[in-house]
Amino acid sequence: MRTAVTLAVVGGAMVALPWLVPAYYITLMLPFMAYGVVLLGLNLLFGYTGLVSFGHALFIGIGAYTGAVLTTRLGMRQMELILLAAALAAALVAAPVGALCVRYVKIYFGMLTLAFGMVFYTFLLKFYKLTGGDEGMRMLRPYLLGQSWEGFSKTAYLIGPYYYFSLGVLVLATLLMWRIVRSPFGLCLRTIRDNPLKAESLGVSVPRFRWYAFMISAIYAAVGGALLATPTGNVDPTLAYWTHSGNIVFMVLLGGFASFFGPLLGAFVFIFLQDTVMSVFPYWRLVFGAVLAVLVIFAPGGLMGLFARRLPAEVSRG
């Protein structure tokens, strides 16, 4: 009940936000919502299945580059189709990559995903003709719901139609993920996380379920990556770099990997804290590194774990 009330308040606030706060903060909400989608997927792998990927930026990169290639090279500007294409591209890549990675767990899974991520990063960097090399590619303003929104200035477009479009995608992605983790499939994933041997002996095919989880999280990352590309206006290989993968794992941990909404909170705090820190002190990595160290040592449950101790139990109940 409390969760429902909180959600209604947060949802209402997000709909009303463009009238309440300056445009600048709305433009910060855009990456938050894009990362929100990415992290919902990442947490299916991290929090629910117990696999930590250090190469998930690979799929953010795939989503973002799908958007850039479609808008600049192929003249395809419909955002709905771009998201669909990003999801498809991610699924095509994640199917073989995931099938190889899920044969391993723990540190070997992390290393293998990191290696695949860096393969894609090097590909983006070195194959200049296809990808624009280290300068990357431009992402043109996509049409939303079939309309071009030509009359809007860049900011008006971003804080108006694009804001609501992103919000819609985030809400849909959240509802879908909520269904996934509460389904028998989600229960199987948690069993695999807590006791793979038992899951296997109960007839759950552990590698296959891990593979499904990997695919779903890759698709989420690509959709988030495509959403992220529009406000930036430009995509470049650093999107797929391993430190980016590290940062998104950081966001999940910051919010709390043991809770469904933890990752969303993590993305929100990360984006706004980064903006605040950077405005007063140029060395945000120093501050964030210290925050991460403190989190790991003293509060591995993240922010959700701090102010809602009862939450992990609720999550494990499903």
Added chain:
Amino acid sequence: MGGVFHAAILFLVAAGLQVVFGVQKIFNLACGSFYALGAYAGVSAVGYFTGHGGSPALFIVPLALGGLAVGLVGIVVERGLLRFVYDRDETFQLLLTFALVLMLEDLIRMTWGTAPVSTGGLYLSYGQARLLGATVPVYNLIVITASLSIALAIGWLLTRTAFGRIIRASADNREMAEALGVDMRWMYVRVFTLGTMLGTLGGALVIPATAAMSEMGIELIVEAFAVVVIGGLGSIRGAFVGALVVGIFRSVAIAVYPELEMLLIYLIVIVVLLWRPRGLFGAVAA
């Protein structure tokens, strides 16, 4: 030959990674940051030395000393951070070293600025030598020799000394070693500092041949990571072979088809991980 020089440096960093992983079971993402730290410290030490009338011909002495000295930061890191997470899930250990990567990168920027720094023209002050029909800076040969000697010294340390026997015993079975009276806390401090110093020394030695940049650490870590995966986690011999493989394949790829440079390395890593996840020299069921 450029490949072998690169391999010599990579070996030092990877050996640091291996020693720490072997004993403390922590995969240290920050080993690349230590390498960058060593590079900057080396530049500063050489600058101070020549600025106070030191002979340029002796620049390698302050270079190596600066690299080793800054390695003592390992003590602070181990006591201040890592000791809290030894009994945690390895995910958290990995994330803690990632936190270290973030902090060290900015600490370097704060201390030395964002512009690349270098030791100037000292690289060729030892002249060049002709070897197998190629011209090689003598400095490269010195570094290759030094790295080989260090490899031999580590091998001797691990197999022939009491300290080495204790290290191997702790790596095999921490509880048993502790029960037999090994002070694990002191052990971990020493091992981690040794690992750190190998990384910082590697960074210091590379620097006359290139320039120090704040991103050099996060770039090197993926190469060092390739080395240890190919060689096998926790094995010094593996680090040696892995460094040679990576160094030589890289220079061949650069000469033949530059686009493939790092791509080739990662493909080798993936093949090794899939075909033989414990690497060429890794322990069985590590």
